[in-house]
Amino acid sequence: MSPIGREEAARRAAEELLKSPYERESLPDMLLRRFNQFVGDLADAALGNGPVGGIIASVVILALVVAAAALVSWQLRRMSRRRGLVTGGLYGERVRTADEHRRAAERLAGEGRWSEAIQERLRAIARDLEERALVDGMPGRTADELAAEAAAALPDLARELTAAARSFDDVTYGGVPGTPEAYATMAGLDDRLRQTRPVPLAVAVAGEAS
Template sequence: MVSLLISLLDPVDIGRGEARRAAIQELLKSEYAKESLVDRVTRTVNQFLDDLLDQASVGVAGSVVARAVLIAIVIAMIVAVVMIALRATRGGTARQTGIFGEHRRTASEHREAAERLAAESRWAEAIRERLRAVARDLEDRVIVDSAPGRTAGELAAEAGRALPGLAAELVTAARVFDDVTYGEVPGTAEAYGILRDLDDRLRTARPTFGQDTRAVPS
């Protein structure tokens, strides 16, 4: 594939028929026998670019325009790949550390940090700290097991089984946490309010293990 791109970008003026034959020979190699989705998309883009060069037959000016368009497309593709890779790396690193990250704090410390961040309108960070307060409080009250590396979704599922009356709110809170932590969704005061209200309700809720009733406030 690299050699194909080089042949298209090479400023040396070779015949279009020769370039097409070289591209076809490249694609017939055994490495293309079992293409992934990415490979098929790349091949389709290459074909489009090849057609673009074929159509740019109005002398030197047409060739220059075609080559400029090709370079712009390749650069855009490279930028997109790099951005996706960086996002995947950030997301993978964050998921490995679970909800809490690397530092252990008490539920009260997480709540204080959340309120301080909220006062500064740092909503995404405040949301993360508030869910950590929820998780630590549930662990301290033995409503959920202490599990290093647990995700927000796993916390919501386990806590929801013990507190069915708040299961839906727990799922919503986990989704908000994941959105601002991994999905790069901006935090908002309204989203933080969801976490804060849930935390307040959970602190007075009693588990109903093995029962089919709603959580009962103390």
């Protein structure tokens, strides 16, 4: 048999690597495999390299587990906040004042865009309540959560707050078209809320307790 030249050897090696047992794995699979191999090596060191090596390996493994848990927890919180903004929260990513939301609502109403005007007017209500410290500035708050929290400080308007939250949800998630009447109701509630004094804290606490 004649000797194999350099080019022929390279070609055969490339063909061999392309066969199924040597197919290139994906990056996540490769990283997972190497991580598992690294942890396995540390575990072997913990079991077979004496007390000092075992302690060091155990500490490293524990640190890796804690770091992985922290990373997963952080990612879940990040996804939760983002999901709250997109699917259930009142505000978008841009922070506006109550007056800015009101002006936007009036502009949208003037253009006949009633659904968006209703959304902006409830956002004005929510921001105004936050600016007056009647509700907490909780990220990702839903309209229903706003109504429930505001009702503790403004019990006389609890029913209207609940109706406003329902109107917001209808036009935002329920596919219900906004109307001039619904917007006028929302704007009227906004005006009354700005003129209403909250009940004293002791009275609100007593009412919740009863």
